[in-house]
Amino acid sequence: MSAISYREALRLALDEALEKDERVFLMGEDVGRYGGTYAVSKGLLEKYGSERVRDTPLSELGFVGAGIGAALGGMRPIVEVMTVNFSLLALDQIVNTAALLRHMSGGQFSVPLVVRMATGAGRQLAAQHSHSLEGWYAHIPGIRIVAPATVEDARGMLGAALADPDPVLVFEYPALFETKGEASGGKVDIASSKVRREGSRVTLVTYGGCLPKAMQAAEQVDGEVIDLRVLRPLDMAPVVGSLKKTRRAVVVDEGWRSGGLAAEVMARIMEQAFYELDAPVARVCSEEVPVPYAKHLEEAALPQTEKIVAAAQGLFA
Amino acid sequence: MKVPPPPSGKVELPVALSLALLADMLRIRRMEEKCAELYGEGKIRGFLHLYIGEEAVAAGAMRALAPEDNIVATYREHGHALLRGVSMDRIMAEMYGKREGCSGGRGGSMHLFDAAARFYGGNAIVGGGLPLAAGLALAAKLKKESRITACFFGEGAVAEGAFHESMNLAQLWRLPVAYFCENNLYAMGTALERSESQTDLCAKAASYGMATLKADGMDVAAVHKTAQRAREHVATKGPVFVEFQTYRFRAHSMFDPELYRDKGEVEAWKERGPLHTFSARLKAQGDLTEGRFLELDRAAQAEVDKAVAFAEAGTREPAEDLAKDVTTPS
Known part of the structure; x- marks a missing residue:
């Protein structure tokens, strides 16, 4: 098995998810025509079309909320918020709706939503593009927070997140995008350290x-x-x-x-x-x-x- | 704002439908009057936002929707839930915080939910339901389902970014969603003209290229016909924004001393009350007798009495179950 990069592993995971389940679609800023800010979704628009690889306006609150609704409506949306910094604009939908809906409705509505976002500093992007706020999100009951740090996890965690009936936030690390490793494509869990x-x-x-x-x-x-x-x-x-x-x-x-x-x-x-x-x-x-x-x-x-x-x-x- | 004259003229609806709409409004009114009373007795706690005065909107709109449609509502949603088919028993039990409530006692007045009725709550963040409604509509579109999503919200939400982001997404993607704005003139205590540079709400939606409609929200017949047109438009063409002009007769919540509007204004709007004006019109054209009205009213009262008894007899969820349903059991 040959080594691939963390970035390639993320792309492979998206490709596999879209291939495997027609309820899955990807939406976010520049995920389609541009190919993803970090080129993670490059080529997927051409392969799956604009209904399933859906470019959004710069409306983090709107399209994360739409992801929640689509999940409730029976789809399996993967919403890409370009970076954790911009996720603050969607905080209300993540915290006040996605995380609470199941408990608040007495167990009637699960939200099978996956939100991906890049996080972390180290690339001289200055104060507004260098936040590490995973800990904030980890404070909230009702959402699962995962942080792939290896190439294997970068490939495997998305599938596990999509199989979860509740909201999962996947934090991806641009600082690791060029790291190489092996990714078997086997199942990984999103429960253990x-x-x-x-x-x-x-x-x-x-x-x-x-x-x-x-x-x-x-x-x-x-x-x-x-x-x-x-x-x-x-x-x-x-x-x-x-x-x-x-x-x-x-x-x-x-x-x-x-x-x-x-x-x-x-x-x-x-x-x-x-x-x-x-x-x-x-x-x-x-x-x-x-x-x-x-x-x-x-x-x-x-x-x-x-x-x-x-x-x-x-x-x- | 100058108060328009009360709704008048012939009601151009089949008699059976008119009586059903009247009964719908009566059911909400009697249920909520009882809620206010129970709040006074301490049986219901937390926030309680009454819809009294605005019943024509939920009544007229709900009967224009199909059973397969999705409903998204706000924290002032008792009437919407009831007319969507959530039983008064389960609504009342929810307000009592009982396990038999429609959200198992977890939600209370502001968070009524019912999966079977496709009633997606009960969202107490102003504007919070609008993107969710767009997403439900997106799912229906992707799955090629015929259902539409109807999203109810107050005019206060138009100041939120969520409103503008949702209007743009809905129109950009031609989503099958009807945005039903219940304009009761006050966002809690702030009058529309004190919070909006553009007070023409339809103009805001139209700026996104969306089709718009407007109706007198105190006239249940007008609401119903407009909502029918709206549903037809959504099902065949794309999203629509509808402004229903209405008025809240009671305080915003049970904590509101109503310092922001004068009693004369409230009294003037009560002249336009959806129940008595509609009843009077039906009587004038021979579609309703006082006897029939009293019959409907007694039925509503009986339903309320039964609901209160159901809630009183309800059980408390054991505290050991507190963490149940934070996540889905595997």
């Missing part, structure tokens, strides 16, 4: 775009790396299992520190593995500043391999 590297001295818990940084850091500190993969609902079992061995943990999260996902993971470690710990749990998050444009400043704002190494070593001081 996974150990990506075994190690014995410290557990590094991360997800998404920070995974390669954590993997590099692990080489230097004999770290065991856990990829959360699914940010809601969190699967803490591999983290707790790993802590029985390492007794120390660093949580790495590109979101801001205050009230972030890392804080939630740390709290759960405290609740579920307090007596396994030999040191306080550390975290490496983004600095609490808007992400700046200048390369050296942007690098300083984000989690980096050296920061992770330093945090891990700090647990042994």
Whole structure:
């Protein structure tokens, strides 16, 4: 099996989904004629036509809401919101409708909607195009949040998301688009976190775009790396299992520190593995500043391999 | 705004239909009067938005729709749910927060749902239902179904981005959706002319190239005929926007002291009340007797009494089931 890029894996997943189920259609800004902002949907318009690969106006609230309605109407829409930054314009439909409808209707209406969006910083796109808000979305009951960090997951998670009867938000990482790997095309789950590297001295818990940084850091500190993969609902079992061995943990999260996902993971470690710990749990998050444009400043704002190494070593001081 | 004269003239509808429309309006009116009373007794809590005064819109429009059509409504939707076929029992039980309610007691007054009636709620975010209606219509179009989607909302929603985004999507994609705007002149307490630079609502929809219609929302016959034309247009040509000019006789919610409009205005609009003006017209042309009216009214009252008894006898969902249906069981 030959290696493909994360980007190619995402495209393959869309192609397979459209091929397999005629209820599936893709809609979003520039997904058709343009080929996708990140060229993820390139060629799909030609293959499936404009009814199923549907360019939308710049109306995030409108077309995410339309995706909810189409899902209720028996379709399996994949809605692409170009980036997480623009998803803020659709927040009402995601939070007030998609997430609530099933519970609020006494279990009558499930919303089988998939929303994909690119997220994360690191490409000098400045403050308004560099948000990492997965943690915000992971706060909301009623939606599943997934974060493919490997090529295998980039290919497999979409199919699993489409099979879910409830709304799933898929966060894709442009920082990883050129990474290469193998993608078997086999089924992947969207329920569990996974150990990506075994190690014995410290557990590094991360997800998404920070995974390669954590993997590099692990080489230097004999770290065991856990990829959360699914940010809601969190699967803490591999983290707790790993802590029985390492007794120390660093949580790495590109979101801001205050009230972030890392804080939630740390709290759960405290609740579920307090007596396994030999040191306080550390975290490496983004600095609490808007992400700046200048390369050296942007690098300083984000989690980096050296920061992770330093945090891990700090647990042994 | 100058209050127009009350609806008048001959009702050009078959007698049976006229009486059915009258009965529909009476059912809503009697149910909601009881709701207000029950709110006073503390049986119903939370927000309660009454539709009293606006009944002609739901009554006239619902009978113009087909059973396979989808309905999307707002937080002032008791009447729409009732006339769509959700039983008064289940509506009342929902307001009581009982398990037998049409949303299992999870939704309350603002979130009535019924899958069997294709009644998609009950959306309490102003404008929130409009994109959803476009999506339901998109699904019907893609699946080549004949159903249309009817979306009810107040004029306050036209200030929201969701309104404009939905109008554009619906017309751009020629979606089978009817947007029924219930213009009761006040967005909670803010009058239309105090919140909109363009107060001609049809002009807003028309700016997206959408077909528009307008009717007196206090005249159930006019509403019905206009809604029929609207449905026909949607089924054959594309989306339509309809403005029904109406008026809310009660406060916005039970917490509203009504400081924003004077009593004279409310009284003047009550002269245009949909129930008594329609009854008077039917009587004048010999389609209704006082005896028949009282019969319909007694039937509505009996239905209310039965619904209250049903709600009172309802059961409470055990708190252990709290997390049930946050997601779909696998």
